[in-house]
Amino acid sequence: MFDLMLVYEAIERSRMYKAPADDQDSLISLLIYNVFGGDILKTHRKRGWHFYNRIDGLRIDFTRGALGKSMREKKFEDIPATPDEPAACFEKEQYSAFFMSFVRSFEELVGLRSYQQGYAY
Secondary structure, eight states: OOOHHHHHHHHHHHOSSOOOGGGTHHHHHHHHHHHHOSEEEEEEETTEEEEEEEETTEEEOGGGOSSOHHHHHSOOOOEEEOTHHHHTTSOHHHHHHHHHHHHHHHHHHHHHHHHHHHOOO
């Protein structure tokens, strides 16, 4: 099962720099695709293409906030994109570092969550 809030928290913990979210959409959308599957989608924005994901029929844009209003207010075209499209927007080394940081953060969160759920007072 895809836990939206858990993945959002792992992404927030693993961001290597605090650049504007629009500068990270390609990196995040490819990571989500590679780890969880689904589809990569794109839509036109003033600065060019904006990439995001669809998993189990749900549009997910982690650069817009997990549950923020902007997600509902923005218009999305949901144009299918290939993994090569967002990958062309960053260096391979940048992706590798972000991927490893995400995996560590995700594992820490899942391990902590498992421990907390099994803990009895």
